[in-house]
Amino acid sequence: xxxxxxxxxxxxxxxxxxxxxxxxxxxxxxxxxxxxxxxxxxxxxxxxxxxxxxxxxxxxxxxxxxxxxxxxxxxxxxxxxxxxxxxxxxxxxxxxxxxxxxxxxxxxxxxxxxxxxxxxxxxxxxxxxxxxxxxxxxxxxxxxxxxxxxxxxxxxxxxxxxxxxxxxxxxxxxxxxxxxxxxxxxxxxxxxxxxxxxxxxxxxxxxxx
Numbered sequence: 001x002x003x004x005x006x007x008x009x010x011x012x013x014x015x016x017x018x019x020x021x022x023x024x025x026x027x028x029x030x031x032x033x034x035x036x037x038x039x040x041x042x043x044x045x046x047x048x049x050x051x052x053x054x055x056x057x058x059x060x061x062x063x064x065x066x067x068x069x070x071x072x073x074x075x076x077x078x079x080x081x082x083x084x085x086x087x088x089x090x091x092x093x094x095x096x097x098x099x100x101x102x103x104x105x106x107x108x109x110x111x112x113x114x115x116x117x118x119x120x121x122x123x124x125x126x127x128x129x130x131x132x133x134x135x136x137x138x139x140x141x142x143x144x145x146x147x148x149x150x151x152x153x154x155x156x157x158x159x160x161x162x163x164x165x166x167x168x169x170x171x172x173x174x175x176x177x178x179x180x181x182x183x184x185x186x187x188x189x190x191x192x193x194x195x196x197x198x199x200x201x202x203x204x205x206x207x208x209x
Contacts, residue, residue, distance in 0.1 A: 003190040004112035008043040009095055011117030012055045013077040016063050020070035024146035025159030035144035035180040036116045037076045042184040049085040056089040093126035102134055112137040116144035120163050128174040138175040139193050141183055142167050172201035
């Protein structure tokens with residue numbers, strides 16, 4: 001297997017998830033953003049391109065309103081913005097939708113994206129799924145992402161349940177899931193992260209039931 005040609009995609013590490021209406025509940029938000037910063041530092045050291053993405057909506061929007069305090073990146077991430085090879089504003093969940101990111105990656109022969117940031121249950125999930133038909137491999141760092149508690153007419157789930165379930169789902173088909181420390185080691189060695197597949201995950205699920 002050839003070494004992956006990676007780019008680190010920092011998704012929406014914005015104050016909306018810390019001081020706004022969508023506070024990350026699991027993993028601990030302060031710990032997770034520290035892992036995001038660790039991934040940025042490791043990527044910069046390895047010469048891996050970094051893309052910083054910000055969700056951006058009109059000024060009257062209740063969340064991610066452009067130029068608002070909660071639209072801005074978390075201070076730990078803002079301090080590293082000058083390391084980004086590309087900065088992108090998006091309006092949809094997927095980092096690929098209407099952003100030109102796919103073309104940017106192909107121009108640089110990048111075949112693998114490592115996703116960090118927020119939220120597990122929205123933009124990380126959507127971006128991983130969107131990469132599949134593009135033929136772009138995906139890695140997700142479980143301790144550098146995060147979810148929120150959810151409740152609506154269809155049911156409810158804690159942020160821990162949401163995050164852990166989606167990590168298992170992603171690893172079963174759409175992404176190789178690992179913690180930041182393991183990814184950093186793979187980055188330095190030039191190795192790909194191991195991932196499962198749907199058939200294996202299903203068989204292991206039946207064995208546990």
